[in-house]
Amino acid sequence: MANIGNPKDYLILTNNPLIVECLQGKGAWTIDFRPELKFRDVLVTARDLVYAGHLLYTHPLSGSVKPNETPYKSVILSVEPHGMDNDHAIMIANAIEVTDKFQILDWSHSEQAMKDFRLIDYTLICGAIGFDALSGLSNKQSL
Amino acid sequence: MKLELGYIQIKDIQFSKECKVENGTLFIDPEVVKAFMYQDDDVKAWVKDFSFDIAKPGESVRITPVKDVIEPRVKVEGQGGQFPGVIAKVDTVGSGKTHVLRGMAVVTAGKIVGFQEGIIDMTGPGADYTYFSKLNNFVVVAEPVEGYQDHKHEYEHAVRIAGLRAAVCIGELGRNVTPDETQEFETFGIIEGAKKFPELPRVAYVHMLQSQGLLHDTYVYGVDAKRSLTTIINPTETMDGAILSGNCVSACDKNTTYHHQNNPVVAELFAQHGKKLNYVCNIITNENVYLADKQRSSDWTAKLCRLLDLDGAIVSQEGFGNPDTDLIMNTKKIELQGVKTTIITDEYAGQDGKSQSLADADPLADAVVTGGNANQNIILPPMDKVIGTLDYVDVIAGGHNGSLRPDGSIEAEIQVITGATNEMGFGLLSAR
Numbered sequence: 001m002a003n004i005g006n007p008k009d010y011l012i013l014t015n016n017p018l019i020v021e022c023l024q025g026k027g028a029w030t031i032d033f034r035p036e037l038k039f040r041d042v043l044v045t046a047r048d049l050v051y052a053g054h055l056l057y058t059h060p061l062s063g064s065v066k067p068n069e070t071p072y073k074s075v076i077l078s079v080e081p082h083g084m085d086n087d088h089a090i091m092i093a094n095a096i097e098v099t100d101k102f103q104i105l106d107w108s109h110s111e112q113a114m115k116d117f118r119l120i121d122y123t124l125i126c127g128a129i130g131f132d133a134l135s136g137l138s139n140k141q142s143l
Numbered sequence: 144m145k146l147e148l149g150y151i152q153i154k155d156i157q158f159s160k161e162c163k164v165e166n167g168t169l170f171i172d173p174e175v176v177k178a179f180m181y182q183d184d185d186v187k188a189w190v191k192d193f194s195f196d197i198a199k200p201g202e203s204v205r206i207t208p209v210k211d212v213i214e215p216r217v218k219v220e221g222q223g224g225q226f227p228g229v230i231a232k233v234d235t236v237g238s239g240k241t242h243v244l245r246g247m248a249v250v251t252a253g254k255i256v257g258f259q260e261g262i263i264d265m266t267g268p269g270a271d272y273t274y275f276s277k278l279n280n281f282v283v284v285a286e287p288v289e290g291y292q293d294h295k296h297e298y299e300h301a302v303r304i305a306g307l308r309a310a311v312c313i314g315e316l317g318r319n320v321t322p323d324e325t326q327e328f329e330t331f332g333i334i335e336g337a338k339k340f341p342e343l344p345r346v347a348y349v350h351m352l353q354s355q356g357l358l359h360d361t362y363v364y365g366v367d368a369k370r371s372l373t374t375i376i377n378p379t380e381t382m383d384g385a386i387l388s389g390n391c392v393s394a395c396d397k398n399t400t401y402h403h404q405n406n407p408v409v410a411e412l413f414a415q416h417g418k419k420l421n422y423v424c425n426i427i428t429n430e431n432v433y434l435a436d437k438q439r440s441s442d443w444t445a446k447l448c449r450l451l452d453l454d455g456a457i458v459s460q461e462g463f464g465n466p467d468t469d470l471i472m473n474t475k476k477i478e479l480q481g482v483k484t485t486i487i488t489d490e491y492a493g494q495d496g497k498s499q500s501l502a503d504a505d506p507l508a509d510a511v512v513t514g515g516n517a518n519q520n521i522i523l524p525p526m527d528k529v530i531g532t533l534d535y536v537d538v539i540a541g542g543h544n545g546s547l548r549p550d551g552s553i554e555a556e557i558q559v560i561t562g563a564t565n566e567m568g569f570g571l572l573s574a575r
Contacts, residue, residue, distance in 0.1 A: 005435060056434055057433060057434055057435070058432045058433055058434060059432050059434060059437070059464075059465040059468055061463075061464030061465045061467075061468075061502055062355055062356075062432040062464070062465045063355060063356075063359065063432075063464070063465065066393070066463070066464070066491075067464070088434075091468065091503075094502055094503060095464075095502065097499075098464065098491075098499075098502045101491070101493055101498045101499075102491075103543070105543055105544065106544065107544075109544075110537075112292070115292065116295075119295060120358060123296070123356045123358060124355055124356040124359070124432050125356075125432075126356065127355065127356030127369060127431070127432055127433075128356070128431070128432040128433040129433075133296070133356075134296060134297075137293070
């Protein structure tokens, strides 16, 4: 069983393809790529995992791009169910409540905006796990 | 530590072949500034070209997308130089004499991540929401090299350095100018201060720095705040360029480098220092994404408050959502040490102002000052001139598809305006 805080215990729940392209196989973490999930659905899935005893490793509202302005969301949880943490349950519930306050914006017509949204989400996760975001990006052909 | 600031009031900026400050006018040759910026290899590598413009208060001018705002200054006496650890060597700043070109700013503009940069209107309703409309702005618009889209971080770094270098180049022109006004700021050692003001409450400023990740960064003496534990710093160091913005966060509550140089919390605490309170120091702490970092940093903040025997602390944050958790964790833990807190923040309370304002809350956080509701709607009429580009208006945070109307007017939330709801309280919104 992986200790709390060990990268082996990182479950990266994401709907962002850039996470898979740059981080898959680059560390001990596990990536659960769910492209079909919308921003809010990622949070709800994370919430259910928190209820099942998985810990949150990253803040669900990371990034100053507001919820629903970006379609992409990545949350790191524990692979192991270490036991439900009340503070984490409140945090993820608050995050869903906050998300519902923001209008859903559709930027799918702007590929550059979508690329930027993927990049921001990816770099925030890199910062959290201490992975060099630039080297991850240079390993792929283009964004 | 004692710092003297000498304010040189800049009432006008003019392009000129000769560079000088004379009778309150900055005469500047953009080619000189450009050459100084291009001395940096990263600027050379990532910025294809710069264009320059001047925007004055009251003109029908819109600057967008705004990246950073910087006040030009020069160290004339004492240790260190401008932006230590980034432009100048890493020597400690915050003592001696610094000349300030007041009433003006260097504004960097251009595309980086479009949806995270803001608008400064120099006239009209938008101008009422940003202090930067009251300044004479020397605007530097950066044009990236081809293929920059795949290298946003390098490009952001290059534009950040370019802006700082432009400010240093211009600030240097104030070196031999006699200031219109000077002001001294001094804080004391812990025991020295306690002996000097035994009856006054001991107050510190807990200054939270945006540090969520790349493009959400703040630098302290060149160190990425994300990689630092909570620590203490002399307030005069922050006034002297030790902290700078590397941010591409929402425009309304981004702390630009100008905000750090002119932090109003620091100014107000100094104004009351030795009168109503003993201003002990600033505590700088981060806003990381990783939850264990949040816990460590907020624990540390509370420990320092106790170690410093504080009676009160002012806590300011930068950003919304993730930082709200740090804000509440800090506040709660400081209060539990028996130290009274007051929070400064802004609100995302919905366009009707009825929703909960922050993403987190606690009964111990019962003293809050707001910088305004970022969701408030505004219509910005068209301007005669746009410096930068309107390409991104639809995608700036707070805008929406259709924000930019055919006549050039913009319907959006005040989030789009640089500095509109600043969380240090550096704003024009007031309930007074």
